[in-house]
Amino acid sequence: MKKGILQIIGSGMIAFAVIGCGGGGTPDTPDSNTDTTKLGNLKYVTPSGVTAKKLTGGTEGAALSAKSGKISGLVIVQGSSSSPKMMKAINMNPAKSARIAGSGINDIYAGLNADTNTDSIALQSSQSFQNPYVFTVSDYRVIINNAMTPAALSQQILGYIDANATGYPVADPSAPSTTDLRALILYGSYQGSDVYLVAVVPQAEYAVLRITVNAIINAASFIPNNATLQSKTETFTTGTGSSKMDFLFVVDDSGSMGDDQDALAKAAEDFTREMSSAGVNYRSAIVTTSSGIEDSMNGDANRILREVGIIENNETRLKEKLVAGTSGSTTETGIWNAEQALQSTGSATALGMPQTAADLAVIIISDEPSQYTDRSGGVDFNVSSNLFVTRGITVYGIFENLSPWDSTTGNLDDYNRSQYDDLVDVTGGIYADIKSTDSNGDLDFSNIMQKIASDAGGIASQFTLMNWATVVTEVKVGGSIIVANATNGYSYNQANKSIVFYGTAIPVANSTVTVKYQYYQY
Numbered sequence: 071m072k073k074g075i076l077q078i079i080g081s082g083m084i085a086f087a088v089i090g091c092g093g094g095g096t097p098d099t100p101d102s103n104t105d106t107t108k109l110g111n112l113k114y115v116t117p118s119g120v121t122a123k124k125l126t127g128g129t130e131g132a133a134l135s136a137k138s139g140k141i142s143g144l145v146i147v148q149g150s151s152s153s154p155k156m157m158k159a160i161n162m163n164p165a166k167s168a169r170i171a172g173s174g175i176n177d178i179y180a181g182l183n184a185d186t187n188t189d190s191i192a193l194q195s196s197q198s199f200q201n202p203y204v205f206t207v208s209d210y211r212v213i214i215n216n217a218m219t220p221a222a223l224s225q226q227i228l229g230y231i232d233a234n235a236t237g238y239p240v241a242d243p244s245a246p247s248t249t250d251l252r253a254l255i256l257y258g259s260y261q262g263s264d265v266y267l268v269a270v271v272p273q274a275e276y277a278v279l280r281i282t283v284n285a286i287i288n289a290a291s292f293i294p295n296n297a298t299l300q301s302k303t304e305t306f307t308t309g310t311g312s313s314k315m316d317f318l319f320v321v322d323d324s325g326s327m328g329d330d331q332d333a334l335a336k337a338a339e340d341f342t343r344e345m346s347s348a349g350v351n352y353r354s355a356i357v358t359t360s361s362g363i364e365d366s367m368n369g370d371a372n373r374i375l376r377e378v379g380i381i382e383n384n385e386t387r388l389k390e391k392l393v394a395g396t397s398g399s400t401t402e403t404g405i406w407n408a409e410q411a412l413q414s415t416g417s418a419t420a421l422g423m424p425q426t427a428a429d430l431a432v433i434i435i436s437d438e439p440s441q442y443t444d445r446s447g448g449v450d451f452n453v454s455s456n457l458f459v460t461r462g463i464t465v466y467g468i469f470e471n472l473s474p475w476d477s478t479t480g481n482l483d484d485y486n487r488s489q490y491d492d493l494v495d496v497t498g499g500i501y502a503d504i505k506s507t508d509s510n511g512d513l514d515f516s517n518i519m520q521k522i523a524s525d526a527g528g529i530a531s532q533f534t535l536m537n538w539a540t541v542v543t544e545v546k547v548g549g550s551i552i553v554a555n556a557t558n559g560y561s562y563n564q565a566n567k568s569i570v571f572y573g574t575a576i577p578v579a580n581s582t583v584t585v586k587y588q589y590y591q592y
Contacts, residue, residue, distance in 0.1 A: 105118075105122075107122045107124065107132050107145065108295060109130040109131060109132065109145065109146075109147040110130040110147045110149065110263060111147070111261055111262065111263060111294065111295060112147050112260070112261055112263060112265070112292050112293065112294060112295060113292075113293060113294075113295050113297075114132070114145045114147075114291050114292060115291045115293065115299070115540050115541060116134070116291075117136075117282065117285035117286060117288075117291075117541070119136050119137070119282065120134055120135070120136040120141075120282065120285070120286060121134070121135050121136070122134055122145065123135075123237070123239050124237070125228075125235045125236065125237045125238065126235070126236045126237035127232070127234045127235040127236035127237065128232050128233075128234025128235055129146055129147075129148060129231070129232040129234065129235045130146070130147045130148070130149070131144060131145060131146040131147065131228075131232070131235060131266075132144070132145050133221075133224070133225075133228075133237075133238050133239055134224075134268075134269070134286060135221070135239070135242065136282050136286070137275075137279060137282060138242050138244050138245065139219065139220065139221060139241055139242030139244060139245025139246075140220065140245065140246060140271060140272065140275050140279060141220060141269060141270070141271045141279055141282055141283060141286070142219070142220035142221040142223075142224040142241070142245075142269075142270050142271075143224055143267070143268045143269040143270060143286050144224055144227065144228055144231070144266060144267070144268040145265075145266070145267055145268075145291075146228075146231055146232065146265065146266035146267075146268075147263050147264075147265055147292075148231075148232070148263060148264040148265075148266075149263060149264075174231075174257035174264065174266065175206060175208045175255045175257045177230060178227055178230045178231065178255055179191065179208075179210070180230075181226075181227075181229070181230035182210075182212060182226070182227070182230070182253075185226070186215075187214050187215050187216055187218075188212065188213075188214055188215075189213040189214055189215050189249075190212075190213045190511070191210055191211070191212055191213075192210065192211040192213075192503075192506040192514075193208065193209070193210060193502055193503045193506060194209040194210060194211055194252070194502060194506065194517045194518065194521075195208070195209045195500055195501070195502050195517065195518055195521050196208040196209070196500070196501060196502070197500050197565065198495060199258075199289065199565070201538070201592075202260075202289060202290060202538050202592035203258055203259065203260040203289070203592070204258055204259055205256055205257060205258025205259070205260075205265070205289050206256070206257055206258065207254065207255070207256045207287055207289075208254070208255055209252065209253075209254045209517075210252070210253045210254075210255070211250070211251075211252055211273060211517075212250075212251045212252070212253055213249060213250055214249050214250075214251070215249070216249070217247040217248050217249045218247060218248075218249075218251075219241045219245045219246065219247050220241075220245060220246075220251060220270040220271055220272065221238075221239075221241035221242070221245060221270075222241065223251055223253065223270045224238075224268060224270045225238045227253065227255070227268055227270070228268075231266055246272050246275070248272045248273070248274070250272065250273040250274065251270055251271070251272055251273060252270070252271050252272070252273050252276045252283075253268065253269075253270050254268070254269045254270075254283060254287050255267070255268050255287075256268075256287050256289060258289060260289075260292055261292075261294055265292055267286060267287050267288075267289075267291075269283045269286040269287050271283055277556070278556070280556055280561075281554050281555055281556050281559075281561045284561060284562070284563070284564075285562075288540070288562075288564050289538070289564060290538040290539060290540045290564060290589065290590065290592075291540055293540065293590040294590075297590050299540055299541075299588040299589065299590055300588065300589055300590070300591065301543075301586070301587075301588050302535075302536070302537065302586070302587060302588075302589060303584065303585070303586045304535055304536065304584070304585050304587075305582060305583070305584050305585075306532055306533050306582070306583040306584075306585075307580065307581070307582055307583075308532055308577045308578070308579055308580060308581045308583060309532060309579065314351045314352070314425055314427055314428035314429070315345075315351070315352045315353075315428055315429050315430075315431070316352070316353050316354075316355075316423050316424040316425055316428045316429070316430045316431070317352065317353070317354045317355070317430075317431050317432075317433060318354075318355050318356075318357065318408060318411060318412065318418055318423065318430070318431075318432045318433070319354060319355070319356045319357070319392060319432075319433050319435070320357055320358070320359060320404045320407055320408045320411075320432065320433070320434045320435070320436075321334070321356060321357075321358050321359070321392060321394040321435050321436075322358070322359045322394075322398070322402050322404070322435060322436035322437060322438060323358040323359060323360055323394040323395050323396060323397065323398030323399075324359065324360075324396065324398050324399065324400050324402055324438065325396045325397075325400065326396075326437055326438060327394075327396050327436075327437060328396050329513060330435075330437065330504065330513055331393050331395075331396075332512070332513070333512070333513040333514055333515050334392050334393045334394075334435070334515070335389050335392070335393050336514070336515070336516060337392065337435075337468075337515035337516065337518075337519040338385065338388045338389035338392045338393075338519075339385065339389055340515070340516045340519040340520050340523070341388070341519040341520070341522065341523045342385035342388055342389070342523075343385070343520075344519070344520045344523035345523045351383065352382075352383060353380050353381065353382045353383070353423070353425060353428075354380070354381045354382075354388050355375055355379075355380050355381070355411075355418045355421065355423050356374040356375060356378075356381070356388075356391050356392060356394070357371050357372055357374065357375055357407055357408070357411050357417065357418070358370070358371045358373070358374065358394050358398050358407070359371065359398065359399070359402035359403055359404045359407060359436055359438075360373075360398035360399040360402075360407075361399045361401060361403075361445070370398065370399065371398075371407045371411075372411075372417045374391050374394060375411075375417055375418065375421070376417075377391075378391055379421055380421050380422065380423060401441055401444050401445070402436055402438045402439075402440075402441055403440065403441050403442060403444060403445040404434040404436050404440060404490065405434070405440050405442050405451055405489060405490070405493060406440075406442050406445040406446060406451075407445075408432050408434065408458075408465075409456070409457050409458075412430075412432075412457060412461075412463070413457070429464075430461075430463050430464075431463065431464045431465070431466060431499075431522075432458065432463055432464070432465045432466070433465075433466045433467070433468075433522060434465065434466070434467045434468070434469065434490055435467075435468045435469070435504070435515075436468075436469050436470075436490070436504070437469065437470045437504050437505075438470070439489070439490075440489040440490055442489060451489050451493075453489065453492040453493060453496055454496060456493075458493060458497050459496060459497060463497060464497050464498050464499050464525075465493045465494055465497045465499045466494065466499040466500055466501065466522045466525075467490045467491065467493075467494045467499065467501040467502075468501065468502055468503075468504050468515055468518055468519075469490045469491070469501065469503075469504050470503065470504050470505060499525075500518070500521055500522060500525055501518070502515070502517070502518035506518070525565075532583075533568055533569040533571075533583055533585065534566055534567055534568045535567040535568070535569070535585065535587065535589075536567075537567065537587075537589040537591070538564060538567055538589060538592065539562055539564075539567065539587040539588070539589050540587075540588050540589050540590055541587060541588045542554070542562045542569070542585065542586070542587045543586045543587055543588060544584075544585070544586040545560050545569060545583070545584070545585050545586075546582075546583070546584040547571075547575065547577045547581050547582070547583050548577070548581050548582055549582075552571070552575050555572070556572055557572060557573055558572060558573035558574040558575050559571075559572055559573075559575050560572065560575060562587075569583070569585055
């Protein structure tokens with residue numbers, strides 16, 4: 071397989087709430103505690119079931135291990151934050167600061183990509199945050215030529231962060247060795263320090279172990295050395311009926327999308343399966359990036375919407391129509407077309423989107439830049455002030471990374487050619503690279519579509535905490551304790567401080583949900 075360069079750019083926050091999903095294997099059930107590891111001016115609150123061994127040499131850090139070596143990782147605090155990249159991130163607009171916050175991850179990517187044992191790196195998702203401080207979390211699937219343990223890859227990543235660090239522990243002898251690994255990396259700036267969190271897990275184990283992985287990659291686990299965690303209990307009563315969600319898909323139908331058609335069909339399957347498992351009443355509308363959408367329903371961009379209207383909870387129909395073909399205009403204007411469809415007189419609005427009491431999200435899929443001015447008469451798109459921001463519409467994206475941070479020159483491109491990533495940032499979405507592939511080298515949007523479905527299905531969370539939880543100590547539904555696992559339990563999502571429920575643990579209407587947690591007031 072040919073090695074592919076899939077760089078990271080910043081993306082927006084993501085939101086989770088009541089989500090149901092299936093899974094196999096032994097449930098991942100980490101309890102919570104308040105063990106801490108002191109690292110310079112900060113301390114890291116280590117999740118229960120995760121061990122931390124201090125590193126020596128040139129950095130303040132510790133090696134992390136869990137699940138008999140199936141999960142390995144790092145926590146790093148690098149002195150005072152003198153990094154020009156991170157210093158520039160403060161007081162910048164969300165789109166640019168998010169991308170700068172991702173620059174440290176870009177350096178790790180560059181090291182992995184240059185290694186001769188790396189076959190390919192696929193960016194599964196990237197998310198950036200302004201709270202509780204500026205940071206980015208990116209998720210990579212790393213295919214290597216010669217099998218290695220999660221600890222070995224974690225130690226390799228340590229070398230890209232600080233080549234002088236020593237004292238990495240010997241891997242657990244029972245740890246799996248594989249050629250297919252996931253590496254989740256957090257990089258940010260807090261209390262004057264650059265901070266990193268890394269978790270590496272075999273791809274085959276990720277679905278089962280992601281609760282522990284997410285607990286490791288929790289930005290709120292960094293607190294000042296002199297800080298004391300506070301305890302809080304919050305109680306919620308669930309609403310009646312299923313939550314509602316509307317999606318406007320904007321799909322590139324130009325000739326360059328020829329190799330994406332199969333991936334689009336599979337993406338629709340992954341999306342609808344995840345939405346169904348969440349118990350969400352969802353509807354979809356599809357427009358394309360072609361011309362003529364400003365002409366109400368008559369333009370070519372509206373041909374699918376004109377043909378089938380709003381698609382309601384129908385996997386077969388969505389799968390069929392999301393494959394929009396390749397006969398559309400070579401001038402692809404996804405943002406412009408989405409704006410026009412959602413205007414008060416727009417094509418999607420005319421058909422009743424969004425439905426009453428429903429949240430609305432836009433998903434743009436394109437392998438070309440926005441080309442907004444080609445439809446707007448030369449008027450540039452205002453990322454900070456637009457229909458999506460004003461109406462609180464979350465925008466997600468699967469598009470080509472055209473202009474990443476240049477870690478060699480230190481220059482930050484302005485992204486005027488794309489704009490998709492900037493819009494994702496400011497509206498709180500999530501994105502992935504349209505060139506992401508599976509282990510066979512085939513284009514595959516599965517992971518990002520599953521995440522989009524989970525995120526969007528939880529935008530209207532009923533279980534959003536008042537604070538960023540460092541540890542969640544107990545969750546009850548109707549007086550019964552719910553365990554932390556991704557099959558029939560709960561997880562905590564740091565993106566919007568929400569409790570996520572899965573499977574049989576999803577509360578029924580009028581249930582009482584009680585959450586106990588510990589937090590630091592940032």
